[in-house]
Amino acid sequence: MIQLSDISRVFQMGDQAVHALDHIDLEINSGEYVSIMGPSGSGKSTLLNVIGLLDRPNSGQYLLDGRNVTDLSETEQAQVRREKIGFIFQSFHLVPRLTAAENIELPLILTGMPPSERKLRVQETLDAFDLGNRAQHRPAELSGGQRQRVAIARATILRPTALLADEPTGNLDHRIGSEVMALLENLNQVGTTLIVVTHDRELGVRAHRRLGMRDGKIAADEK
Amino acid sequence: MKLNDTLRFSFKTLTSYRTRSFLIILAMALGVAAVIVLTALGDGARRYVVNQFASIGTNLIIVLPGRAETAGSFPGAVMGQTPRDLTLEDARWVGRLAEVRRYAPLNVGAAELSAAGRLREVTVMGTTAEIFPIRHMRLAQGDFLSAASAGSAQIVLGAAIAQEFFPDGHVLGQRVRLSDRRFTVTGVLAAQGQTMGFNSDEVVIIPVRQAQALFNTNSLFRLLIEARHRGEIEEAKQAIRETLIRRHDGEDDVTVITQDAVLATFDRILRALTLGVAGIAVISLAVAGILVMNVMLVAVSQRTAEIGLLKAIGTPATVIRRVFLAEAAWLSLTGALLGFVLGHIGSLMLRLAYPLLPAWPPYWANFAAIFVAVLTGVLAGLLPATRAARLDPVQALSKR
Numbered sequence A: 001m002i003q004l005s006d007i008s009r010v011f012q013m014g015d016q017a018v019h020a021l022d023h024i025d026l027e028i029n030s031g032e033y034v035s036i037m038g039p040s041g042s043g044k045s046t047l048l049n050v051i052g053l054l055d056r057p058n059s060g061q062y063l064l065d066g067r068n069v070t071d072l073s074e075t076e077q078a079q080v081r082r083e084k085i086g087f088i089f090q091s092f093h094l095v096p097r098l099t100a101a102e103n104i105e106l107p108l109i110l111t112g113m114p115p116s117e118r119k120l121r122v123q124e125t126l127d128a129f130d131l132g133n134r135a136q137h138r139p140a141e142l143s144g145g146q147r148q149r150v151a152i153a154r155a156t157i158l159r160p161t162a163l164l165a166d167e168p169t170g171n172l173d174h175r176i177g178s179e180v181m182a183l184l185e186n187l188n189q190v191g192t193t194l195i196v197v198t199h200d201r202e203l204g205v206r207a208h209r210r211l212g213m214r215d216g217k218i219a220a221d222e223k
Numbered sequence B: 001m002k003l004n005d006t007l008r009f010s011f012k013t014l015t016s017y018r019t020r021s022f023l024i025i026l027a028m029a030l031g032v033a034a035v036i037v038l039t040a041l042g043d044g045a046r047r048y049v050v051n052q053f054a055s056i057g058t059n060l061i062i063v064l065p066g067r068a069e070t071a072g073s074f075p076g077a078v079m080g081q082t083p084r085d086l087t088l089e090d091a092r093w094v095g096r097l098a099e100v101r102r103y104a105p106l107n108v109g110a111a112e113l114s115a116a117g118r119l120r121e122v123t124v125m126g127t128t129a130e131i132f133p134i135r136h137m138r139l140a141q142g143d144f145l146s147a148a149s150a151g152s153a154q155i156v157l158g159a160a161i162a163q164e165f166f167p168d169g170h171v172l173g174q175r176v177r178l179s180d181r182r183f184t185v186t187g188v189l190a191a192q193g194q195t196m197g198f199n200s201d202e203v204v205i206i207p208v209r210q211a212q213a214l215f216n217t218n219s220l221f222r223l224l225i226e227a228r229h230r231g232e233i234e235e236a237k238q239a240i241r242e243t244l245i246r247r248h249d250g251e252d253d254v255t256v257i258t259q260d261a262v263l264a265t266f267d268r269i270l271r272a273l274t275l276g277v278a279g280i281a282v283i284s285l286a287v288a289g290i291l292v293m294n295v296m297l298v299a300v301s302q303r304t305a306e307i308g309l310l311k312a313i314g315t316p317a318t319v320i321r322r323v324f325l326a327e328a329a330w331l332s333l334t335g336a337l338l339g340f341v342l343g344h345i346g347s348l349m350l351r352l353a354y355p356l357l358p359a360w361p362p363y364w365a366n367f368a369a370i371f372v373a374v375l376t377g378v379l380a381g382l383l384p385a386t387r388a389a390r391l392d393p394v395q396a397l398s399k400r
């Protein structure tokens, strides 16, 4: 469960303060499927980054599963991200010199899991995401849809409680984008909280709960 | 992240950026190779000198007239006034000591040698037959001062001089003039070439009394003594000094040096020299370190997005720092090992090119070069690695 109360994030641009998040109150229950839409610059990515503990709010309080994570140290935040959060990005963010399998393996290495166990888990995951025959390919040798599947596999291999996707279909054509969304929705079906930022109205309305943002505020919250 | 995973991950990075890694490794390798080759050169020179000393005998004690000013320095350079001559009679007394196996008085000067219509200036050594065993010299033909003829006007020619004056090889029994004195050639030295900056092929040897008459002096230039045992050199030195002080009315006016002392001085000087060149070579290692730092800084900015991703999947800053440090360590360690091999190939080529020079790097140089290389590499990686660890994840991720 994600509980934001009175969260603000202000960027100082010269002598001008940009309120990317303007006193936001938001609760998202475990297992929810939420889409966030709104014009460019309205603060969607910033909200996602704060929820994912990549960014720190200037004020307000953030409880994650009942624990106050607002003022955790950097190392503690990294641990929370590792255990509870999975990020998916518009530009995939795969490590170009690593193969698909090695990219997926990265989070497991961080936990210090022994190689034999890692291998098993990676193979399982590759199969689950229908990437079995692409394991030894580098990102440059994969299609956009395959790259995003690798990224999703990497984000979910440690079974996070929340998946945060920032325009996951932004670099994909409509059909492939739809497939990727279906994949994410499947993960939501088995209990993962799913929060998707999107510009695509058609995809946005598929979510059970739709947030509309404007000027750093949540302007609409439909269920 | 476990240590071996960190090492493997960073190693994979090196193999992915081949050219970059190769250039850095090469720079590091050249630095290490320079240290090894230069110290091999320095230490080779030291060993060469030490070997040369050994070839002129290790039980050698040398007495020269006058006090050396500075203890421990090479006395020939700082000879003061000679208050009293070192005479042949002194030499005979020293020769009677139990610690002395044999001795050879020595006078040295230059004179004109003329024979068979030729004329040239030569170095003249006036001495006794004992000089041969003491200085490890040998006669190729004839003999010198066999007991029956001691003190007579006989002369031994160095190999090169014999060849020059009597190219047909009929040397023994020939008559030659040294200044205005007549001598009969009784022997020719075996060719030995250069030892300790002294070419025995280019000298002539006459009896010491003849030399003193020729140069009009009563004092010896040197008294060369061979101690009976190598272990008794200090005792022999002491006995010689006491004898001479007694004979000189209690005046301590001679310098007694052992070859060991001279050797130790040379050894010290050449070791310092080796250290000096090693120090200069270490500068190239520092340059390589700066290169490592530069390349790692570039790597951090090239891989900013990747660092952002690592942070997003929950990599703590300390781990990111360790990954980049490990990368720097790999670069410098590989470079150091390659340089080690290159340095030893270089030393080998030196030895092949100059067989007289035992150009082996001293042991410490091997370890020091590798240690300093890895240390500078890791130190140079510290700043870039810290910078990577401190990157703001959101901004890092937005960089393309």
Ligand SMILES: Nc1ncnc2c1ncn2[C@@H]1O[C@H](COP(=O)(O)OP(=O)(O)OP(=O)(O)O)[C@@H](O)[C@H]1O
Binding pocket: A011, A012, A013, A018, A019, A020, A038, A039, A040, A041, A042, A043, A044, A045, A046, A047, B395
């Ligand atoms: N690092 C930053 N420094 C300064 N201003 C920033 C920074 N990051 C974001 N902002 C500003 O904060 C506001 C919200 O940015 P954010 O990226 O959250 O928008 P967004 O809704 O994701 O837009 P888009 O749809 O274009 O991705 C914008 O006005 C942006 O200019």
Ligand SMILES: [Mg+2]
Binding pocket: A044, A045, A046, A166
């Ligand atoms: Mg955005």
